[in-house]
Amino acid sequence: MLVARSMHPDWLSNAYVVADEEGGTAVFVDSGAPLKPLRRAVEEWRVEPVFILRTHGHHDHVAHEGELGLPVRTDSLEAGGLRVEAIATPGHSDDMVAFVVDDEAVFTGDTLFRDSVGGGSFDQIRHSVMDVLLALPHELRVLPGHTDETTLAREWEENPFVRVWRxxxxxxxxxxxxxxxxxxxxxxxxxxDGGGKAWVRFADGRDVIVGGSRVER
Structure with missing residues (x-):
C-alpha cells in the first residue's frame, strides 16, 4: 500500500491519496488540503484514482471535492487491490467514518489524534475511541484528520484521554x-494545533471535551 499526505497550512487538516501499487488503483481520503502534492504522487505512481473516501462533511475536510471530480464514498468497498472497511465513529460529527485500508492503516478523521481526541459528544467520542477504534489490531497505523501519524499501540499506551479511560x-x-x-x-x-484539549466535568456531572483555549486555569 502506498500513501501520500498533504496538510493545509492553516487548518492543519490532512488529505491523503492511497494506492494499491505503482501502476494500479488509488483513492483519495478527504480533500481539505492542497491537492498538488497528492496529484504529484498520482503521477509518480502512475495510478488511477477512482473514489474519494470522506471521513466527515466539515469544510476543512471536503473543500476540494469538486476539483477532484470523483464519486464520494462513505461505505466499505474494494478498489483495485485496496480493501476498505468503513466504520461509523460518531462523536465529533454524526457522519464521522473511519476507514481501515488493507488491514494496515486506519484513517480516523477527527476522532483520534496523536495524544488527543476530537471534540464533540463526550459519550460518543469515548465509545468511538475505546470500543471501536482501539478494539482494532493495535499494530495499525493511525492516519488522522489533522497533523501527525501515530499508531493504535502508541495511543493505547500514551494518549492522556485513553490512559484515564483505561x-x-x-x-x-x-x-x-x-x-x-x-x-x-x-x-x-x-x-x-499546538494548544491543548481538555476533558472537564461541571458541577452537575456533565463531562465535556473542549479546546484548551476555552479553559481558564
Missing part, C-alpha cells in the same frame, strides 16, 4: 472555569 491514570482534580462556569479539569493533553 483506569491507568487517575482523573485530575484541578479546578478551572469554562465559559464562566466552574468545573474540574479531568484531563489536559496536547492538541494538533
Amino acid at each position: 483506569g491507568v491514570e487517575p482523573e485530575g482534580t484541578e479546578r478551572c472555569r469554562v465559559g464562566g462556569e466552574e468545573a474540574t479539569l479531568i484531563v489536559w493533553s496536547p492538541d494538533y
